[in-house]
Amino acid sequence: MSEKHILFVLKEEEPWKLSPEALKLNPAGELPIFVFDGNVISGNNGICEFLEEVHPDEPLINGDARHRAEVRRLTEWFDNKFYREVYRNIVIEKVFRRFVSGAAPDSKILKVGFNNLNFHMEYLDWLCETRKFLSGDEYSLADISAAAQLSIIDYLGDVPWEGYKNAKIWYSKIKSRPSFKEILKDGIKGILPSKHYSNLDF
Amino acid sequence: MSEKHILFVLKEEEPWKLSPEALKLNPAGELPIFVFDGNVISGNNGICEFLEEVHPDEPLINGDARHRAEVRRLTEWFDNKFYREVYRNIVIEKVFRRFVSGAAPDSKILKVGFNNLNFHMEYLDWLCETRKFLSGDEYSLADISAAAQLSIIDYLGDVPWEGYKNAKIWYSKIKSRPSFKEILKDGIKGILPSKHYSNLDF
Numbered sequence: 001m002s003e004k005h006i007l008f009v010l011k012e013e014e015p016w017k018l019s020p021e022a023l024k025l026n027p028a029g030e031l032p033i034f035v036f037d038g039n040v041i042s043g044n045n046g047i048c049e050f051l052e053e054v055h056p057d058e059p060l061i062n063g064d065a066r067h068r069a070e071v072r073r074l075t076e077w078f079d080n081k082f083y084r085e086v087y088r089n090i091v092i093e094k095v096f097r098r099f100v101s102g103a104a105p106d107s108k109i110l111k112v113g114f115n116n117l118n119f120h121m122e123y124l125d126w127l128c129e130t131r132k133f134l135s136g137d138e139y140s141l142a143d144i145s146a147a148a149q150l151s152i153i154d155y156l157g158d159v160p161w162e163g164y165k166n167a168k169i170w171y172s173k174i175k176s177r178p179s180f181k182e183i184l185k186d187g188i189k190g191i192l193p194s195k196h197y198s199n200l201d202f
Numbered sequence: 203m204s205e206k207h208i209l210f211v212l213k214e215e216e217p218w219k220l221s222p223e224a225l226k227l228n229p230a231g232e233l234p235i236f237v238f239d240g241n242v243i244s245g246n247n248g249i250c251e252f253l254e255e256v257h258p259d260e261p262l263i264n265g266d267a268r269h270r271a272e273v274r275r276l277t278e279w280f281d282n283k284f285y286r287e288v289y290r291n292i293v294i295e296k297v298f299r300r301f302v303s304g305a306a307p308d309s310k311i312l313k314v315g316f317n318n319l320n321f322h323m324e325y326l327d328w329l330c331e332t333r334k335f336l337s338g339d340e341y342s343l344a345d346i347s348a349a350a351q352l353s354i355i356d357y358l359g360d361v362p363w364e365g366y367k368n369a370k371i372w373y374s375k376i377k378s379r380p381s382f383k384e385i386l387k388d389g390i391k392g393i394l395p396s397k398h399y400s401n402l403d404f
Contacts, residue, residue, distance in 0.1 A: 028325070030283070039268050045247060046274035053267045065255045066241050072248035080282060081232070123230070 002179035003144075004055045016100045044079060048141055060141040071135045074127075074142035078149060082120055087149050089113025094156055095188060114158070121164045128166035132173075139177070147174045151183065157194030161202070168202075175200050204381035205346070206257045218302045246281060250343055262343040273337045276329075276344035280351060284322055289351050291315025296358055297390060316360070323366045330368035334375075341379070349376045353385065359396030363404070370404075377402050 001008050013022050015031050026033045026042045034041045034050075041047050052061050061071050090113040093105035124146065127134055134142040150171065153159050161168045174180055175198075184198040196202035203210050215224050217233050228235045228244045235242065236249045238256075243249050254263050263273050292315040295307035326348065329336055336344040352373065355361050363370045376382055377400075386400040398404035 028279070039271075041268075041271045041275065043271075043275035043278040045278045046271045049251075049274050050267055050271040053270065065252055066243075068255065069241075069243045069245075069248045069252040072251050073243065073245035076245040076247045077230070081230075084286075 001051065002182065003060060003139075003177075004051060004058050006051070006055060014099070016096060045075075048075075052141075060139075060144065062138050062140055063136065067136060071140045071142050074134050075145045078142070078145040082146070082149055085116040086113050086120055086153070089116065090156070090158060091149075091152050095152075095191065098190075117153070117158070118160065118163075121160060121167060124170070125164040125167040128170040133170070143170075143174060147171065147180065151180075155188065155193045155197050156191070157197075172200060172202065175202075203253065204384065205262060205341075205379075206253065206260050208253070208257060216301070218298060247277075250277075254343075262341075262346065264340050264342055265338065269338060273342045273344050276336050277347045280344070280347040284348070284351055287318040288315050288322055288355070291318065292358070292360060293351075293354050297354075297393065300392075319355070319360070320362065320365075323362060323369060326372070327366040327369040330372040335372070345372075345376060349373065349382065353382075353399075357390065357395045357399050358393070359399075374402060374404065377404075 013019060013031055018029055018031070022031070022033060023029055025035065025040050028042065030042060032042065032044060032047060034047045036050075036054075041050055049061070052059060061068050063071070089109050093109050093113070097103050097105060124134075131137070133139050134146055150159060154171075161171070175184065187193065213224075215221060215233055220231055220233070224233070224235060225231055227237065227242050230244065232244060234246060234249060235244045236252075237243075238252075243252055251263070254261060263270050265273070291311050295311050295315070299305050299307060326336075333339070335341050336348060352361060356373075363373070377386065389395065
């Protein structure tokens, strides 16, 4: 929304225990929930495609139909495959479990997450070798989807940037965008960010 | 594609062991893969949005921006949430495991899948109580996404239709569509369909 210069107000929710107001807006009990002119829209993909339709200026699903398919393929890759194979195993274990049950992370699950992360970093690095941004020459929804998840893992200090030079250059471009700089100021209660987290020259 | 009257040729792949040709088309090793005028598109959402853009007649993501958001929300619901909570626990256990390792399904995982299925059937039934199709008055991508997964579970005889009258009426409408009738002729090697599977009046 910042990329599209849309003004908005964020309301924090705990994903594992939604407030009664949030449950009223989305009885399915899933985040994110987006309220716009009295409309309630939920579902990550639905919200992004909706914003693209009502704010077509400064497109984030950009280019011709073929290129938009590439943007959507990569967005889906990170929203689903990366989420399932990496994010769930690392972030849910290290952060969510702590808040829900106070339990320590399961080292076996973490290990699976770290192994998968290396596989995905290789793919990211390969994409960034020939492309300025993930889907091509322009910044797109694919970059947002990838950076949103990577930044939390980077907050925890778990992204092996050193082995992936092209991916690192790409991520420094993302970090320097005004829309992203604001996000880097956020914190997770009780967990300090890695030293380089909000450093643009990491 | 049948709904949009697009001619196509299907090539069967085993998801757990892609052919060299398929891996060449999508090095990520994920299905579905769609080849169109020399373009290769992969990713479920990317393919569907692409088809919608190049074949806007007979739209499946239909209505105004608000309604299209509802279509996408429900499509995402079934493609991700239902897939994760129900499909994986039932279909991967009962069908995929059999082909990959020959192992019997894990009864604990199956039980989780059946419990979740009841929860999702309630939601489906609730939607169908006030709507002709899942997203509203018109047939849409949401119906296709839901029916695609339910039909395999129904093939296995595991959908508790009796408790969900409205969902059952909806599914009989889906089954009678020409595009769907063809699909009901397909079979899974070595597993017989439930008695009522391709029966329009079940």
